[in-house]
Amino acid sequence: MTAKASRTPLSRERVLAAAVALVDSDGIQSLTMRRLAADLGVEAMSLYYHLPAKEALLDGVVETVLAEIDAATARLPTNGDDDWRARIRRQFLAARQVMLRHPWMPGC
Numbered sequence: 001m002t003a004k005a006s007r008t009p010l011s012r013e014r015v016l017a018a019a020v021a022l023v024d025s026d027g028i029q030s031l032t033m034r035r036l037a038a039d040l041g042v043e044a045m046s047l048y049y050h051l052p053a054k055e056a057l058l059d060g061v062v063e064t065v066l067a068e069i070d071a072a073t074a075r076l077p078t079n080g081d082d083d084w085r086a087r088i089r090r091q092f093l094a095a096r097q098v099m100l101r102h103p104w105m106p107g108c
Contacts, residue, residue, distance in 0.1 A: 010042060012050040016060045020102070023061060028104045033057065065105050069098045 008014065018040050023031050033054060037044040051057045072094035079086070099105055 007041070010040065010046060010050060012060070015040065015047055015050050015057075016064045019057060019061050020064050023104055024102060028107070031057070031061070062105070065098060065102050068102075069095045072098055 015036070019031060019036055022036060022039055033047050034044045036057070037047055040047075047057075051060055069091075073091050076090045076094060078090070
């Protein structure tokens with residue numbers, strides 16, 4: 001009897017993180033359920049439990065990057081007396097840093 005190889009179970013977050021990594025390396029046009037499944041080492045049909053269609057996958061990829069922008073903004077130091085212009089500037093700078101890591105994102 002052979003021991004079953006343990007593998008990290010799929011989750012929506014894991015699938016979306018792999019999708020973002022795939023798009024970062026090969027471009028948005030390379031994102032297919034089949035290609036993503038191959039990168040994760042699973043069958044394409046197993047992805048549909050977490051994301052019901054490619055449209056949901058694309059929405060999730062965008063949501064993942066937007067969440068990254070929110071997290072980057074939250075990490076920035078703030079002054080209690082900042083006006084709205086300073087807060088907006090910090091948000092734009094955080095978004096710019098994230099977009100530099102994901103250059104395909106503005107086109108989505």
